[in-house]
Amino acid sequence: MKNLLLKMADDALIIGHRNSEWTGIGPVLEEDIAFSSMSQDKIGHAWALYRILNEELGGGDPDMVAFNRAAKDFTCCHLVEYPAGEYDFSLVRHFLMDKAEYHRYNLLLQSSFVPLANLAKKVKGELKYHVMHAETWMRQLANGSEESKARMQTALNIAYPIAFSLFEKQEDEAQMIADKVFVGEDALLSIWQEDVHNAIESYGLKVPTNFDSAPFMGGRKGYHTEYLEPLLKEMTEVFSIDPNAEW
Amino acid sequence: MIIEETIEEKIWEALREVQDPEIPVLSLVDLGMISQIDCDKSNKVKVFMTPTFTGCPAINIMKTMIVMKLAEHGFEETEVIIDTENTWNTDKISEEGKQKLIKFGIAAPHKKSCMVEMSDLQDVPCPHCGSSSTTLRSPFGSTLCRAMHYCNSCRQSFEQFKPL
Numbered sequence: 001m002k003n004l005l006l007k008m009a010d011d012a013l014i015i016g017h018r019n020s021e022w023t024g025i026g027p028v029l030e031e032d033i034a035f036s037s038m039s040q041d042k043i044g045h046a047w048a049l050y051r052i053l054n055e056e057l058g059g060g061d062p063d064m065v066a067f068n069r070a071a072k073d074f075t076c077c078h079l080v081e082y083p084a085g086e087y088d089f090s091l092v093r094h095f096l097m098d099k100a101e102y103h104r105y106n107l108l109l110q111s112s113f114v115p116l117a118n119l120a121k122k123v124k125g126e127l128k129y130h131v132m133h134a135e136t137w138m139r140q141l142a143n144g145s146e147e148s149k150a151r152m153q154t155a156l157n158i159a160y161p162i163a164f165s166l167f168e169k170q171e172d173e174a175q176m177i178a179d180k181v182f183v184g185e186d187a188l189l190s191i192w193q194e195d196v197h198n199a200i201e202s203y204g205l206k207v208p209t210n211f212d213s214a215p216f217m218g219g220r221k222g223y224h225t226e227y228l229e230p231l232l233k234e235m236t237e238v239f240s241i242d243p244n245a246e247w
Numbered sequence: 248m249i250i251e252e253t254i255e256e257k258i259w260e261a262l263r264e265v266q267d268p269e270i271p272v273l274s275l276v277d278l279g280m281i282s283q284i285d286c287d288k289s290n291k292v293k294v295f296m297t298p299t300f301t302g303c304p305a306i307n308i309m310k311t312m313i314v315m316k317l318a319e320h321g322f323e324e325t326e327v328i329i330d331t332e333n334t335w336n337t338d339k340i341s342e343e344g345k346q347k348l349i350k351f352g353i354a355a356p357h358k359k360s361c362m363v364e365m366s367d368l369q370d371v372p373c374p375h376c377g378s379s380s381t382t383l384r385s386p387f388g389s390t391l392c393r394a395m396h397y398c399n400s401c402r403q404s405f406e407q408f409k410p411l
Contacts (some may be wrong), residue, residue, distance in 0.1 A: 030385040037387035044302020048331075107258065121334045122301055125411045129386045132368075 001113060001181050002057050003075065003170045005219055009049035010076035011166070011226075013066055015097060016042030017235050021084045038094070041126050042051070044204075048123075052115045056155065067239040071228050077165035077219040081227045088155040091141070095134035096163040096196065102127045103191045112180040134240070135199065143244055149204070157208045163212035168220045226239035258284050258292060261320040265312050268305045269390045269410075272351045275309065279339025282330045292322045295330040299411070300391040337410045349374045354396065354407035371407050373398035381405075 024034025048064060052058030056108035079097060084090050105127060108120035141148040167185040177184045197207050218224070262284075263276045275281055275296070283295040294313055309325040317325040323331050337356035340348075345355035354374045357367065368383045378400035386409065388395045394409040 011337070030387075033395075034385055034387040037391055040302045040391060041300065042302070044300065047302050115331065118331050118334065119301075125336065126300060128411070132386055188269070 001176060001179070002059065003118070003172055003220075004055060004182055005049050006059075006076045007051050007075040007077070008172070009053070009065075009240070010074045011080050011097075012042045012049065013046035013091075014076045014231065015080040016040070016046060017088075017231060018080060018082075018084055019090065019094070022087075022090065022164070027087050034213070035090070035094075038084075038130050038133070041099060041130070045123055045126075048119055052119065058114050063239075064243075067236045068243060069209045071224055071232055072222040074110075074224065074228065074232075075087050075220050075222065077168060078225050079159070079165050081219070081225045081231065082162065083227055086151075086155075088141070089150040089159060091134070091137055091157040092152065092159045094130070094165075095138050095199075096159055097166065098127060098130040098134050099196050099199070100163070100166050100188065100192050102131050103195065104188055107183050107188060107191075110180075111182060116181070138199070138205075141212070142205050142225075152203075153205050156205055159186045160208045161211040162216045164189075165216040165219055168217050170220050175221040249269040254286050255284065257320060258286060258294075258317065258322065260342065261316050261322070262294070262313065265309070265316045266344075268308055268312075269392070270348070270351065270353065272347045273340075273344050275313070277341050277344030277347060279310075279341060279344070280335060282333040286322075290322055291323070292317055292323060294327045295333075297330045297333050297335040298304055299335050303391060335411075337408065340408070347407055353393065354405060356408050356410035363380050367410060368394060368396075368407075371396055373401060373403070374405055376401040 016039045018119050019035050019042070022032060022035035023039070024032065026035055034192040046066065047062055050059065050062035053065070054062055059065060079093060082089075102124065105120045105124045108116055109124070111117040111120065116208070138152065142152045143149070168183050174182060176182050250360060259276065262281055263274045265275045267275060267278055268274045278299065280296050280299065281294060282297050283293075285293040285295075293337065294365075296306075296309065296313070306329070313327050314325045340356065348355045352374050354371050357371075369381075370379045371381055371383075372379050373381050373396075378398055380399040381396050384395040384397050384404065386394045386407075388389060388406050392408055392411070393406045395404060396407055397404050
């Protein structure tokens with residue numbers, strides 16, 4: 001169960017940091033604000049999960065866990081590690097990821113682990129806005145100019161195979177299902193696929209086929225892309241000057 | 248019994264003076280953020296607070312504000328506990344709180360949290376002129392709890408405390 005909470009927290013922390021790179025340079029003011037707000041939400045979700053780990057499951061201090069770990073001790077998936085890229089990639093990743101997050105928390109409402117079920121109630125409402133934002137822009141840009149449509153399709157072709165890294169299983173998956181903590185990654189994946197495919201088709205885009213998602217696995221075991229290390233270095237730059245500073 | 252009631256009332260009164268740092272016309276009580284209070288015989292107070300948004304950056308400052316305000320009212324020892332069992336949603340904002348919001352220039356959330364759909368964010372009455380001919384500009388605004396709208400009648404942008 002610790003594994004589940006930690007990977008969810010790590011995903012949220014890293015995508016939160018990554019998407020905050022749009023702060024100040026978003027394509028339009030509203031989008032600048034939207035990405036900044038969603039990042040803030042995500043870091044809040046990470047904080048809440050690290051806190052449950054700390055208070056209920058014997059994990060370390062949330063700040064220390066977030067800012068004082070080596071890359072190999074993170075269990076975030078590859079999808080969240082990739083650079084922000086162009087706005088089309090960030091947007092498509094946000095769409096694929098927040099759809100998954102929304103369904104994950106929706107399923108966690110039924111979790112036998114009460115602190116997680118309680119958190120799910122709260123987070124689900126917030127994620128609704130993230131999904132709403134993603135859908136609006138996916139629809140708009142897929143139906144905009146020829147260029148915008150082509151760019152969205154290209155970004156989707158790149159991001160979609162990587163998105164399967166979200167559903168990589170961990171060793172205690174079966175136990176977690178048996179304990180009714182979570183219904184499992186396979187169940188989540190099929191719900192996500194159905195929803196995402198319907199949405200993509202409704203925007204007039206094509207769901208990528210003939211791809212291999214195997215190269216994007218490993219994040220849950222601590223094998224990361226080359227992009228995580230520099231991100232962590234930047235994220236922990238101030239913290240590392242004096243890890244014991246009183247804030 | 249009677250004495251205990253007055254102490255509780257005193258605590259609530261003090262809490263009504265603690266303003267939300269992001270929307271200074273609303274108290275934490277107006278917002279429905281205080282889920283429970285408790286005071287033992289030695290005047291030690293416990294305040295249970297449920298944050299509006301998980302990532303709200305004002306949580307720590309609000310904790311400090313509560314402790315300071317209660318100290319002003321003679322409660323020397325106060326502990327603020329984050330209540331994770333009771334989930335906050337916008338239905339918890341009092342009617343009075345909603346009126347204060349509108350006067351402040353922020354549209355109020357409508358009562359049907361948890362069921363928010365895109366359509367619920369359209370045609371939100373403008374807090375300036377009251378017109379319902381308004382358009383959602385972005386579900387995100389200057390703070391986590393606000394969305395941005397535009398009024399087609401008075402041609403002004405306005406913010407809404409978004410339903411959650």
